[in-house]
Amino acid sequence: MAPPPCWQRExxxxxxxxxxxxxxxxxxAAALALAVGLVMGALGHxxxxxxxxxxxAGLAVAxxxxxxxxxxRECLTLQPGRLEVRHRRGGQAWCQSFAAAGxxxxxxxxxxxxxxxxxxxxxxxxxxxAPHRRAALRRDLEQALxxxxxxxRPSPLxxxxxxxxxxxxxxxxxx
Numbered sequence: 001m002a003p004p005p006c007w008q009r010e011x012x013x014x015x016x017x018x019x020x021x022x023x024x025x026x027x028x029a030a031a032l033a034l035a036v037g038l039v040m041g042a043l044g045h046x047x048x049x050x051x052x053x054x055x056x057a058g059l060a061v062a063x064x065x066x067x068x069x070x071x072x073r074e075c076l077t078l079q080p081g082r083l084e085v086r087h088r089r090g091g092q093a094w095c096q097s098f099a100a101a102g103x104x105x106x107x108x109x110x111x112x113x114x115x116x117x118x119x120x121x122x123x124x125x126x127x128x129x130a131p132h133r134r135a136a137l138r139r140d141l142e143q144a145l146x147x148x149x150x151x152x153r154p155s156p157l158x159x160x161x162x163x164x165x166x167x168x169x170x171x172x173x174x175x
Contacts, residue, residue, distance in 0.1 A: 006080065007144035009137065011128040012073035019070070026063050030056045074125050076141065080149045085116065085123050096123050100145055110135040 017025065037052020068090050075086040083098045098118040106115040111131035113124045126134040 006148045007078040007141075008076065009140070010073060010075045011126065011137075013070065013128055015070060022066070023063075026059060030059050033059070072128065074128060076125065078141075078144050078148055083116070083145075085125060087123075096121055098123075100148065103145065105138055105142060107134065107138055114138055114141075 015022075033052045033055045037049040037055075040052075041049030071088060072090070073086075073088050075084075077084045077086070078100065081100050083100050083103060085096045085098070087094050087096075098116055098121070102118045104115075104117045106117070107113075111134060113126045114134060114137065116123045116125060126137055129137060
């Protein structure tokens with residue numbers, strides 16, 4: 001049995017509406033657009049009806065795309081000696097495991113995504129956090145790494161900017 005995690009953070013998309021509220025609101029908007037289109041079509045303004053149908057089709061596509069990404073998330077779990085990063089984006093999910101002792105955490109500016117690297121792989125994290133909260137995530141993660149068993153030390157140049165890795169070095173990237 002795996003030991004309990006030393007530290008864990010889950011970052012997910014901020015959806016202000018429940019799924020039921022979202023679907024009621026979009027159905028109401030579609031019904032209103034269709035009603036206006038039907039009334040205008042009955043009055044002899046066919047292009048308005050055509051535009052209303054196009055609007056409802058566009059709204060349906062937007063609802064599908066929203067649903068496709070509604071469960072996007074990143075989960076960081078610090079186990080003794082390892083940091084696991086689980087990503088879920090669209091229909092894809094993947095996990096990366098980093099050696100905690102050799103982990104490097106980089107951030108170009110306080111509001112940029114965090115880059116994790118252990119010499120073998122890299123990951124960008126924090127895309128579901130508000131930009132002003134990413135620096136706090138970095139501080140929390142560094143504090144948890146220092147407190148966890150093992151000998152994690154911050155890299156010698158903590159504020160150093162890093163070059164963006166090539167597309168092949170970033171690991172799996174969803175379309």
